Amino acid sequence: MAEITLYHWEPNANSGKPMLALMEKGVPFTSHYIDMLQFDQHKPEYLAINRQGTIPAMTHGDRVLVESTAIMEYLDEAFAGPALMPAGARDRWRIRWWMKFMDQWLAPSFSMFGWKFFVGPNAIAAHGKDALEAAIGRIPLPERQVAWRKAVYGLFGEEEMAESARRIDVGIRMLEAELGKREWLASDQYSLADINGFNLAYAMPLSQPHLANDDLTPNIMRWLRAIYRRPATRECWKLGRTPMAARVDILEQDYIGQGAGA
Amino acid sequence: MSGDMILYHGEPNGPSLAVLAVLAETGLDIECRWMDLAGGERHRLSGIGEPLARDMGVEGEGPVLVIDGEAMTESVFIAQFLDESGNGALQPQDAYGHWQMLMWCRRITERCAPAAAFLGCRAHAHAGLAAMEDAAFADLRGAIVSEDLASRWSAVRSGDFPEAQVADSKAKVAAAVGLVEEQLEDGRAWLMGPLTIADFETYCWLAGMVELVPDAFAGKARAAGWMARMRARPSVRGALARARRADPEHAWAPGPEINRWG
Numbered sequence: 001m002a003e004i005t006l007y008h009w010e011p012n013a014n015s016g017k018p019m020l021a022l023m024e025k026g027v028p029f030t031s032h033y034i035d036m037l038q039f040d041q042h043k044p045e046y047l048a049i050n051r052q053g054t055i056p057a058m059t060h061g062d063r064v065l066v067e068s069t070a071i072m073e074y075l076d077e078a079f080a081g082p083a084l085m086p087a088g089a090r091d092r093w094r095i096r097w098w099m100k101f102m103d104q105w106l107a108p109s110f111s112m113f114g115w116k117f118f119v120g121p122n123a124i125a126a127h128g129k130d131a132l133e134a135a136i137g138r139i140p141l142p143e144r145q146v147a148w149r150k151a152v153y154g155l156f157g158e159e160e161m162a163e164s165a166r167r168i169d170v171g172i173r174m175l176e177a178e179l180g181k182r183e184w185l186a187s188d189q190y191s192l193a194d195i196n197g198f199n200l201a202y203a204m205p206l207s208q209p210h211l212a213n214d215d216l217t218p219n220i221m222r223w224l225r226a227i228y229r230r231p232a233t234r235e236c237w238k239l240g241r242t243p244m245a246a247r248v249d250i251l252e253q254d255y256i257g258q259g260a261g262a
Numbered sequence: 263m264s265g266d267m268i269l270y271h272g273e274p275n276g277p278s279l280a281v282l283a284v285l286a287e288t289g290l291d292i293e294c295r296w297m298d299l300a301g302g303e304r305h306r307l308s309g310i311g312e313p314l315a316r317d318m319g320v321e322g323e324g325p326v327l328v329i330d331g332e333a334m335t336e337s338v339f340i341a342q343f344l345d346e347s348g349n350g351a352l353q354p355q356d357a358y359g360h361w362q363m364l365m366w367c368r369r370i371t372e373r374c375a376p377a378a379a380f381l382g383c384r385a386h387a388h389a390g391l392a393a394m395e396d397a398a399f400a401d402l403r404g405a406i407v408s409e410d411l412a413s414r415w416s417a418v419r420s421g422d423f424p425e426a427q428v429a430d431s432k433a434k435v436a437a438a439v440g441l442v443e444e445q446l447e448d449g450r451a452w453l454m455g456p457l458t459i460a461d462f463e464t465y466c467w468l469a470g471m472v473e474l475v476p477d478a479f480a481g482k483a484r485a486a487g488w489m490a491r492m493r494a495r496p497s498v499r500g501a502l503a504r505a506r507r508a509d510p511e512h513a514w515a516p517g518p519e520i521n522r523w524g
């Protein structure tokens with residue numbers, strides 16, 4: 001059978017989605033860690049795999065697949081193992097709807113904060129601004145160049161940060177309400193929507209303790225802990241190498257009040 | 263299929279056209295009701311107990327399928343739902359072909375659709391909204407739950423169409439037509455080989471662009487042939503026959519936002 005190689009960074013956001021899906025399906029794969037802060041994703045060896053220079057990417061035999069959510073759907077359809085999409089068409093619709101909402105509306109807002117406060121400062125500390133400018137010049141996708149420039153030179157506008165903060169607030173309320181309807185996000189069975197959502201939300205009790213905690217969002221907390229207890233999740237987060245992935249440890253706590261962990 | 267279903271659609275253009283045509287292809291018997299998208303009627307539909315997807319959908323003013331009071335949105339996902347409720351003929355069965363179709367649809371919904379909606383609203387929705395009394399517009403806008411969608415309505419009314427975005431949108435439409443032209447290079451009749459949801463999703467956004475971005479189509483003989491084949495399909499003709507105006511390709515209302523990050 002054809003081999004799978006996954007090119008990923010930390011178990012987090014887009015990289016974490018196919019990582020966790022592979023673990024849940026029990027599909028063996030070669031893990032190829034791409035250190036995003038070292039610009040591994042723009043090196044010729046990686047550009048030969050994905051010329052857009054973004055992660056994650058997956059090879060299955062001689063096929064190259066990109067786009068984290070679409071990769072998860074491929075994995076679920078191509079491999080036996082527990083089904084990560086339910087059989088009912090309406091549940092499948094709801095899962096797709098939530099994944100698109102998270103991928104396109106909510107996650108970019110979280111990402112803006114991550115890039116402003118984590119990626120930018122860490123990259124500057126590691127390389128210095130001058131070396132970074134040269135590295136940014138080599139980025140293939142214009143929109144990724146813009147992202148890096150904003151992060152490195154602190155060019156985020158007040159308005160766009162305020163809009164992202166608003167969306168995070170709205171999105172957390174939506175998740176809390178939705179998780180009050182069913183055990184899992186968007187359907188009665190553990191699915192790709194949960195994997196997607198966990199990668200987006202696992203660190204929320206730490207990074208947004210005023211919005212996500214046991215008092216305000218008990219459904220979100222129950223759901224995050226339930227996913228964190230899964231053996232696949234444990235295995236997956238072991239592949240993390242930075243303090244970013246270690247943020248998941250907060251889910252060990254049984255009770256998290258407002259302002260905890262901050 | 264079980265449950266009470268009603269498909270609310272706008273004039274057969276953009277996402278409403280895609281879903282109406284796909285419904286006709288599936289042969290499913292679902293009641294269709296016209297709504298005045300440009301008049302904001304979508305936000306005042308009755309009988310919706312679960313309005314979340316209608317209120318917060320990324321697609322903006324598209325069709326809404328209501329089943330047992332739950333609003334379902336996003337034209338690609340409604341199309342998948344219809345296909346999966348019918349005989350599943352409009353999606354590739356193999357995982358890789360399916361991934362390719364999903365990637366194609368994402369490319370269209372993330373890049374082409376926001377551009378087409380922007381240009382379509384600029385040409386055809388601005389004047390009508392600008393002519394509205396302040397109180398009537400405030401009423402319309404007041405019914406919209408999503409703040410960012412509401413602000414796109416305000417931008418269309420006030421004529422806020424920055425030249426840089428006009429140019430960028432035209433380039434994105436041209437890029438989509440270019441993709442179609444390239445995809446058909448091997449002589450295939452439809453985008454994925456067999457006819458799929460990708461054909462409908464792509465055609466619906468491009469149909470109204472022929473007049474607005476003529477350069478994008480110039481010299482693209484294969485794309486023009488494909489457009490003609492799409493237009494000739496009984497499903498598309500049937501959808502167009504539901505139009506209440508002579509020029510449905512001029513019917514636009516605010517669509518998806520242009521990517522704000524990465």
Ligand SMILES: N[C@@H](CCC(=O)N[C@@H](CS)C(=O)NCC(=O)O)C(=O)O
Pocket residue numbers: 013014015036041053054055056066067068069139144147524
């Ligand atoms: N929509 C894509 C996004 C891929 C993407 O842009 N990934 C980011 C990291 S989450 C990246 O590769 N950044 C590298 C860079 O900007 O240099 C997906 O979900 O896979």
